Amino acid sequence: MKAEQVERERLRDKLAEEIMVLLATRDATITDCERKAGQALERLVGELGLSATEAGQWCGGLSAREISRMRQLAREPGTTES
Template structure:
């Protein structure tokens, strides 16, 4: 076997190995990406569930005039009073954020009104 043939075979083997490693890395990246999406979806679903639970607890406490301890009892001791406070904070924060977003949209609409009236 000549030197040139040996070099060509060596290059081909190296390129094949590199190609295989690239394919393996790409496949791993696809798997990691899919797992990251699962994590983020689960977190968003949990956040939404926490918000809904907090809204219900807030209604129990404020509208139905229950204490946090009574709300815990009504929930079959599935939550603690500490968890009740956390969930209510989550709901309040979500409501505050929604109100700020509504205020921002209203401010944009208000800013547009004088301009169109002046035209």
């Protein structure tokens, strides 16, 4: 019975660790995609002269808040265009 309990705890720990790693990977992927979207938004506004509102409309109705957040991600130090 004791060995069974130890094995269950070991499995619990392993699965919890797997879940945390997968969720951290998901979060990093989302942040990277949003940073790249922010870079493209910067180009729409900077190079093509669209307003943030116009860019949002062209991109399927992105809110001003989403646009601002993604553009800020693109401007953070250490990020480069890809």
